[in-house]
Amino acid sequence: MTTPPLTLNNDVVMPALGLGVFQTPPDETRAAVAAALETGYRHIDTAAAYGNERQVGEAIAAASIDRSDVFIETKIWISDYGYEQTLHGFDKSARKLGVEQIDLLILHQALPSEFGKTLEAYRALETLLADGRVRAIGVSNFMVEHLTRLLDAATVVPAVNQIEVHPYFQQREVQDFGAEHGILTQAWAPIGGITFYRDSGHTSTLQDPTIGEIAVAHGKTPAQVMLRWHLQQGRSAIPKSVRPQRIAENFDVFDFELTGEELAAIDGLDTGKRGGPEPADITLAAFGRPIPEK
Known part of the structure; x- marks a missing residue:
């Protein structure tokens, strides 16, 4: 079984489904990636x-x-924004990853309070792309206004925008803007980011009755239904787990297909409530921290 490929706007081919390691402790990461x-x-x-x-x-x-045969994606943190700083950020990541070339390098946040640094960081990504040190470049957590400002200054259109997307928070405006400009939407928290939602006043996506009914109809789990929803709508999805059984379960989504009615039912679950931090609230004062050299 192989992951369906997605062709980025510069013709680089990327597997649609990836393993995420956000909040995975270093001592558990090696085993999780090996299992994946x-x-x-x-x-x-x-x-x-x-x-x-x-x-x-x-x-x-x-x-x-x-x-x-392995597509490696990583992100530059806001503390390393700026042209020379971002070039050095690449060097740190490549050294830790043990590679000379990174397949997809993206900016982790828009840093709207200091967007000039964001633009300089993206200019560094363009240099890395031109030099062949990365195969594709992109962004993460960029809203329409951030993408608009970036496109006004950039010479390379981002290949990917990784944002929070799941049935309860779909960011259709951002997705549509990306599609209009050839920017692929990649979903983080693709099955709901349930840790964010425990205190948000509504149920987890994993307990949603609409998703549950669809799962029963296909003999699948709610998580598998949500991942299939992403894939059928042309998104990349990055589920995370450290449990081999769950890692395997999240990969077992290529042998069934949701109907148009089922896709529409999931589309109808959007609450408009973000689970992660507001992109506008990301500042160096609040979120900046040094990224170690080793």
Whole structure:
């Protein structure tokens, strides 16, 4: 079983489904990535701010899989924004990952309070792309206003915008803007980010009756239904888990298809309530922290 490919706007091919390692402790990351690669994943998503790039690289190096067959995605944290700082941020990530080339390098946040630094960071990504040190570049948590300002200054259209997308928070305006400009939407928290929603006054997506009924109809789990919803609508999805059984379950989504009515029913669950932090609230004062050299 292989992950369906998605072709980015610069013709780089990326597996649609990847393993995320957000909040995965370094000592658990290696085993989680190894389990994912053994299951069949060929796309791993990490970030400088996660503190586990080294363990991701070690798991990939230890696997009996050619490096060229694994798509590595990572992110530059806001503390390393600025042209020279971002070039150095790449060097730190590549060194920890143990690779010379990163498949997809993205900016982790828009940093709207200091957007000039964001633009300089993206200019560095363009340099890295031109030099062949990365194969594709993109952004994360950019809203329409951020994408508009970026496109006005950039020479390379981002290949990907990784944002919070799940049945309860779909960000259709951002997705539609991306589609109009050839920017692929990649979903973080694709099955609901339930840790964010425990105190939000509504149920988890995993307990949603509409999703549950669809899951029963297909003999699948609610998580598998949500991942299938993403894939059928053309998004990349980055589920995370450290449990081999759940990692395998999240990969077992290629042998069934949701109907148009089922897709529409899930579309109708949007609450408009964000689970993660507001992109406008990301500042260096509140969220900045140094990214270690090693």
